[in-house]
Amino acid sequence: MDEGGTPLLPDSLVYQIFLSLGPADVLAAGLVCRQWQAVSRDEFLWREQFYRYYQVARDVPRHPDTFALLSRVRNKPYDVFGCWLTETSLISGNLHRIGDITSCSVLWLNNAFQDVESENVNVVKRLFKIQNLNASTIRTVMVADCSRFDSPDLLLDVGGPAAPSCQVFDLGSDGDDEAPAPARAKEGLRRFLDDILDGRVQPPLSENALETRVAELLAQGRTRPPEPVAGGGRKYLVFTTGCLTYSPHQIGIKQILPHQMTTAGPVLGEERGADEFFDSLDHVIDVHGHVIGMGLSPDHRYLYVNSRSWPSGAVVADPMQPPPIAEEIDLHVFDLKTMREVKRALRAHRAYTPNDECFFIFLDVSRDFVASGAEDRHGYIWDRHYNICLAKLRHEDVVNSVAFSPREQELLLTASDDATIKAWRSPHTVRALQAPRPRPRSFFSWFASQRR
Numbered sequence: 001m002d003e004g005g006t007p008l009l010p011d012s013l014v015y016q017i018f019l020s021l022g023p024a025d026v027l028a029a030g031l032v033c034r035q036w037q038a039v040s041r042d043e044f045l046w047r048e049q050f051y052r053y054y055q056v057a058r059d060v061p062r063h064p065d066t067f068a069l070l071s072r073v074r075n076k077p078y079d080v081f082g083c084w085l086t087e088t089s090l091i092s093g094n095l096h097r098i099g100d101i102t103s104c105s106v107l108w109l110n111n112a113f114q115d116v117e118s119e120n121v122n123v124v125k126r127l128f129k130i131q132n133l134n135a136s137t138i139r140t141v142m143v144a145d146c147s148r149f150d151s152p153d154l155l156l157d158v159g160g161p162a163a164p165s166c167q168v169f170d171l172g173s174d175g176d177d178e179a180p181a182p183a184r185a186k187e188g189l190r191r192f193l194d195d196i197l198d199g200r201v202q203p204p205l206s207e208n209a210l211e212t213r214v215a216e217l218l219a220q221g222r223t224r225p226p227e228p229v230a231g232g233g234r235k236y237l238v239f240t241t242g243c244l245t246y247s248p249h250q251i252g253i254k255q256i257l258p259h260q261m262t263t264a265g266p267v268l269g270e271e272r273g274a275d276e277f278f279d280s281l282d283h284v285i286d287v288h289g290h291v292i293g294m295g296l297s298p299d300h301r302y303l304y305v306n307s308r309s310w311p312s313g314a315v316v317a318d319p320m321q322p323p324p325i326a327e328e329i330d331l332h333v334f335d336l337k338t339m340r341e342v343k344r345a346l347r348a349h350r351a352y353t354p355n356d357e358c359f360f361i362f363l364d365v366s367r368d369f370v371a372s373g374a375e376d377r378h379g380y381i382w383d384r385h386y387n388i389c390l391a392k393l394r395h396e397d398v399v400n401s402v403a404f405s406p407r408e409q410e411l412l413l414t415a416s417d418d419a420t421i422k423a424w425r426s427p428h429t430v431r432a433l434q435a436p437r438p439r440p441r442s443f444f445s446w447f448a449s450q451r452r
Contacts (some may be wrong), residue, residue, distance in 0.1 A: 007035050007084060008037045009209060009398075011035065011038075011039055011134055012296055014035065014036060014039045015039055015042060015045060017439065018039060018040060018042075018045055019045065019048060019106065020062070022049075022053065023049050023053060025042065026040050026045070026049065031111065032163060043061070045313050046202060047060075052402075054411075055407070055408070060353055062399065067318040070113050070114065071111065071112055071114035071123070072112045072113055072114070073090065073092045073095060073108075074092060074108070075092045075093060075094070076093070076094050076095055077095055077137075077160070079139060080092065080093035080094075080095075080138065080139055080141070081139060081140040081141060081142075081360075083108060083141050083142050083143055084143070085113075085143055085235070085256070087263060088091050088111065088112050088113060089109055089110060089111055089251075089262070089263065090106075090109075090110050090112055090114060091109060091110070091127070091137055091141055091143070091237070092108050092110055093105055093106065093130075093141065094106045094108065095137055095138075095173055098215070099211050099215065099318055100136075100143075100207075100208070100211060101114050101133070101135040101208050101211060101212065101320075102130055102131075102132065102133060102136055102211055102212065102215045103128060103132040103137065104131050104132060104278065105129075105130045105137075105138040106126060106128070106130075106441045107127045107128045107129075107130070107136055107138070107141065107237065108124055108125070108126055108127060109124065109125045109126075109127050109260070109262075109263055110123065110124050110263075111123040111124065111262075113262050116262050116358055119355070119397050120346055122263040123263060124263060125262075125263045125277065127236070127237075127256070127260060128254060128279040129217050129277070129278050129279055130241070130252070130254075130278065130279060130281070131215070131217065131278045132213060132242075133243050134208070134212055134242070134243060134244055134245055134246070134316075135245065135246035135320060136241055136242035136243060136244075136245065136246055136248070136250075137241070137246070138239050138240065138241050138252070138444065139172060139239070139240050139248060139249075140239060140240045140291075140294055141237060141239040141359070142237070142239070142250070142294065142296060143238070143256075144235065144238055144239075144300045144303070144336055145235050145238070145298070145300045146234045146235060146236065146336070146337075148298075148299040148300045148301070148401070149299065149300070149301050149336075149337050153278055157170055160266065162383050166285055166286060166287045166288065166332055166334075166341050167285070167286045167288075168283060168284070168285050168286075168334070168339050168340060168341065169283065169284045169285075169286070170283055170339065172281075173405065176228055176318075177404040178237040184442060188382065189309055208318070208320070211244070211378070212319075218257035218276070219278055219404055221397075222276065222277040222278060223276070223277070223278040223279070223280050224278065224280060225280055226241065226280050226281070227255060227257060227284045227292075232254055233301040234254055234256070234258075235252065235255075235256045236253050236282075236336065237252075237253070237254045237255075237256055237260070238251060238252070238253055238294070238296075239251070239252050239254075239301060240252075240291050240294070241284075243445070244319065244322075245316050245318075245319045245320070245321075245322040246319060246320065246322065247325075247358070248285075248290065248291040248321040249286065249287060249288065249289060249290060249291060249322075250284050250286050250291075251284070251285040251291065251294070251303070251305065251334075252281045252283075252284055252286070253282055253284070253285070253336075253339075254279070254280065254281050254282055254285040255282050256270045266397055271364075271427045283339050285305075285334060285341075287305060287307045287309075287332060288309060288310050288314075289307040289308050289310050289325060289326070289330070290309060290310075290311035290322070290325045290355060290358055290360070290385075291305060291306070291307050292307060292351065292361050293305070293306030293360055293361045293362055293363045293372065293373075294304045294306070294333075294362055294363070294365040295364055295365045295370070297365045297384075298365065298367055300336070301335065301337055302333055302334065302336065302342070302365070303333070304331060304332070304333055304363060304370055305331070305332045305333075305334065306329055306330075306331055306364055306372060307329070307330050307332060308325040308327070308328070308329055308330070308351060308358070308362055309325065309328075309330055310322075310323040310324070310325060310326075311323060311324065320402070321357050323355075324354075324355060325354075325355050325358065327350050327351060327352055328347060328350055329347070329349045329350060329351055329361075329372070329374065330343050330345040330346075330347060330348035331345055331347070331349075331363070331370070331372060331382075333345075333346075343386060343387060346370070346382050346387055348382075348389045348430050349373075349374035349376065349380045350374055350375060350376045351373055351374060351376075352375050352376075353375060353377040359400075360376070360400075360450055361373045361399075361400060361401075361404060362400065362401040362414075363402060364402050364404050365384070366402050366404040367408035368382055368384055368385065368409060369382065369383060369384060369390070369404070369409060369410075370382050370384050371404065371412055371414075372402060373398070373399035373400050373401055373402050373412070373416075374398075374399055375397060375399075375415065377394065377395050377397060377398065377399065377416075378392045378394060378395065378399060379392075379393035379395070379399045379402050379412070379414040379424075380392060380393070380452040381393070381412065391422075392422075393412075393414055393422070393424055395416040395420065395422070396416070396418035396420075397416050397417035397418035397443060398416060398417045399414050399417075400415055400416065400417065401415040402414050402415075405451045407441055408429070410426035410428065410429045411423065411424070411425055411429070412424045412425075412426060
């Protein structure tokens, strides 16, 4: 400790003492004086701490030396959750208003390393342009890699199959029906407007309903149909969306073809025809409730969705007034290989925020477990195979996010509005770490035993 500006112990000795302390004790000791604070921040000290207590290899640096700006990506509105498509490209979103409750969301593919000086090389490319009706928008976007389906997780049907609570619509099934041509779409719009002027539409439509109907008719014949299902190695874009109200109540799924996974090629969708203004979805999952979280299993086959359900039989009459939502959160499981809901919804966690202020609660999935935050001041862990709630993890406020360690699935982090991040280990792992380990015999004791 400092006394009169002169350290009583050299840094090397303080370092050796700190090596015998745990992480919490090192942080506490660093508050004593400036010398101890400097030693408590030593890079090699914390490499030993992480290796000893968290099994992080010693060659992993505690923090990178520097950060460099690689690219700037346009993302509008700010709460569009983009994602990585590959190691060198990422997806962002942009919203364009068309009317009061009608818009379109454009999903962009961006080169993450935009150090190209030539104006003839693309660093951004438009992937898809999706029509939004009734004030709905695309918010959360993630990528499911179908090539990982070859090693699926084991899901047991304990208690028998449950009646699906969600509907999955296949919009890309093969059929003989052709998409309406623009001329026929214009004729349909003309007849609809004539019916309104002649008073043949009863009851009279509200302004929002009229705008939605006109937008649907205009999009007919100007929407690019789904592409045929590609072979192995395909990827899906999975995102929250809707068609009845502004609260996200559907999950859209759109196949990404191999030639679309690069910024090379036609710019800004020049490959599409003049009459193909929007892109259609391949599948839509309607959860009949407010989607507040999504996560993929490690093999990307199963999609886990947090939702707060609407009342049974609820009808959306006004897109700006969605139905009330339940306090109980349902955790649905969808098989992206069969595009069906599987297993019963997991339940235990709750939320209390009203529909117009509802926010995202993140979840995470490991090989055997699924975890989620909640507004009831707890994080939750379930067994994926047996649908059993294994633990309630206490906080003092809303738990917004959870994350499993990628190296150890029985180590979980929870983040809360109580301004804390807590690390949790399973009792099995704690017992294994605390079990006494046999000390290796020294050479001299071994040599003495051999002489007897």
